[in-house]
Amino acid sequence: MSREESRGRPATDKVGTICRALRRAIIEQALEPGAKLPEDALGERFGVSRTIARHALGQLAAEGLVELRRNRIAVVATPSWQEARDAFDIRIELERLVVRQLAGRLTKAQIAQLHAHVDAEDSARNGPDPISIRLATEFHILLASMTESPILIRYVSEIAYRCCLTLSLFSRPHSSECAINEHRMLIDALAKGDAEEVISLMHHHLDSVANRALVAQSRPRGRDIMDILAPYAEPLRPHAKAAG
Amino acid sequence: MSREESRGRPATDKVGTICRALRRAIIEQALEPGAKLPEDALGERFGVSRTIARHALGQLAAEGLVELRRNRIAVVATPSWQEARDAFDIRIELERLVVRQLAGRLTKAQIAQLHAHVDAEDSARNGPDPISIRLATEFHILLASMTESPILIRYVSEIAYRCCLTLSLFSRPHSSECAINEHRMLIDALAKGDAEEVISLMHHHLDSVANRALVAQSRPRGRDIMDILAPYAEPLRPHAKAAG
């Protein structure tokens, strides 16, 4: 960890800056799913050229936060309910790896850091939903980052952001108390070092989050018109629109 | 799966074309880890401008196949032994999801397709190593693609490619017979539908592959000089080279 600072903040990494900004805006729902992201506007806003903005959009698309359609304006991704479910399934497995690796191996400083983060979640509890959702997400990313496994960190972050995005789509007014409590229990179990217990707690926790959010395919708020109307659609005439 | 063709082959997707080509070249070891990838050369080779080549490199870097250092020529990634180990750990979990979801749910056509692929692996057995490694990797990707879960497919593909890359770094002359046999057993178990058995088989299979490749930190062939020399380094003088 000496000369490999590669992922730090290399001098003036404009693309990275824009990515971070957009990522945050998206998970805080400042940019809702479906929101348009024209290269020009982005570039102008961040004081760079379209080239850079475009590159950043490409990265975000690779992470699944942005949808890129040829010759069309990029938009914030709107995951389907099924994709959300899949994302959570994957996330559960990945975070299982995280806690398995971390159980009983955290330093005092790290445990303090985790507690501090949950404290922050606590203070934000009565604030706007998006903020507490973001903080909850970042708790998991903080956890992952303690594994010091770059690959695991990247995947957990990515999938956590994606889940965060779907939360904003499907979740009702967010109820964060229980989640915060579960975070605290998680920390305690990690400190105690009982791997089995931690894994079970994490599984239960993520399952709860997913279920609180995705129960019964709750009305997909910003979803595509075609999907929303699907149950209402009477077969008029085989109109051969997208028959392929 | 009607109007969402987004990831198909949109008209003339130059970036995607270059990505696919490079990806394949990398996992077939036509481009070894550490190989330089100058934007100019790439652009010229594929008949596009640097802009496009650059964009493609960005995507591959996001996948972990390419390393991008500011102001320096991009190179094919050289994962460390630890990263390789981590990658396989993650892969095991992801592929567990795949087979869990697939057990007992494959159509006859799909099973035939899988058998056909293994047949191809068989024919390539006496050919060059890189080809059989690639085919073995693609078997797993084929499997993943049958889940029809875009997220899972993407993650499994990505991690499989990464593992494939590390195989080329650490593996001794590749011995593929057993892997092929394990693939066949996997298909049979999937067809039979015993989820537990399939999961166990897959776990064992991937573990074997990882161990065959990564035993005892076998000499990292193309690794960084500094790492190779680390065990030999005597503390000369605190030269304050990269003390930060």
Place this chain on the structure above:
DNA sequence: GGCTGAGAAACTGCATGCACTTTATATGCC
């Protein structure tokens, strides 16, 4: 009034050009 279609505006796809950084080469010095 509502629908259709032509033209304008807005955007993306991509190549090219210039400034700056790194790397390779050659020169001078000891």
Place this chain on the structure above:
DNA sequence: GGCATATAAAGTGCATGCAGTTTCTCAGCC
């Protein structure tokens, strides 16, 4: 000859410009 330094070559970082596509706007028509 061996090492440091200057200089050229190669390469990246980024902005800009043009062509082609999509989307918006509004006049014309039923």
